[in-house]
Amino acid sequence: MVKKISLLILSLAILAAGIIGAIKLNYWQRSVSIFKVNSSEQQFGRGNRGPGMEGFGRGEGMRDGMRRELPDSIRQRFAGEGRPEMRMERQRPDSLFRRGSGQESFRGEEGPGRGTRSGNRHGGEDFRGGKKINLDTVVWFLAVFASLVVIVIYIEKAIKLIRKKKE
Amino acid sequence: MNIFKFILNLSLTITMLLLMDPRSFYGISFHEWAGLAIAIFFILHKALNWCWIKKVTVGFFTRCTGRSRFYYVLDILLLAGLTLIIISGMAIARTIDFSWINFGGSRIFWRVMHTSSSLITLALFGIHLGLNWKWVLQRLHIKNGSNGKEN
DSSP: OHHHHHHHHHHHHHHHHHHHHHHHHTHHHHHGGGGTHHHHHHHHOOOOOSOOOSSOOTTTHHHHHHHTTSOHHHHHHHHTSSOHHHHHHHHSOHHHHHOSSSOOOOTTTSSTTTTSHHHHHHHOOOOSSOOOBOOHHHHHHHHHHHHHHHHHHHHHHHHHHHHHHHO | OHHHHHHHHHHHHHHHHHHTSTTTBSHHHHHHHHHHHHHHHHHHHHHHTHHHHHHHHHTTTTTOOHHHHHHHHHHHHHHHHHHHHHHHHHHTOSSSOOTTSOOOSOHHHHHHHHHHHHHHHHHHHHHHHHHTHHHHHHHTTSOOOOOSOOO
16 A cells, blocks of 8 residues: 555656646747648748757747847847847857857856756857756656656556456 | 566657757757657657557457557547657757758747647557556565566
8 A cells, every 4th residue: 555655656756747848948839830830841941051950049039049040130139029038149140050160069158047947948059069957847758758648657557447447 | 588678668658758859958059869769769668569550450440449549549640640740840840950851840840840749749648558557566666466568
């Protein structure tokens, strides 16, 4: 009985962590963004430019991610709207992202949001050079992954129980 | 063999999670090379379960149980997801030169495709692991029994 209760508590903790992780990572919105890409692409044109950012930052949605792909001039036009901390990143020319031998990174070195995960998401755009290990985001992905595993295990158990009762 | 399978599957899971954030582990270079390596892991994983794949493919509409069919469809979705991740990853690769392949489409399209397909595939991986959880427990000598997917 103790084992069952502790397992249940553990499962609930994993589930809670998974839900928080999914919210933090904007999991659902980013997952379905592929189904919106065609209409958005028409809206923003075919930006085929320089190194951008992998994925989209938390809460920024697809539009922001796509804006980073736009040329400097167009991007600066967008820079007038949105949050002030985002403005700084957008106003930085693309060339700066390309600069350097790959050992330098803007992530966490300047600007608002320094040292925070969200700061990294929005500001840490060049991740080529850093030989660093930062598993913050990976832990949240693990939480989402583990919560899905737990959900499936319990659904399977429930289905088995229902079948047994029917028989 | 089972220990090898278990280690392979564990490596596959850890690699997949590390790949979810390109910045988390030794930067984009690791991300791109490990992304290609994961395809080999996946092929090996499927090769080790080849008997089951063959059995279900042959008897999909006749002999198979609903559970096996569900596993099979899920595996096909996983294969499709992983293929999409790799192709889109190649299209937006920066440290490995794939410019000799004409992918077409815009960089935005491939990036969104890469992000979305990886998130969806991770969810499918979670479902896959959940359905095969008994196998994991067996390997860890926690629980006896069969999950029906063993060869």
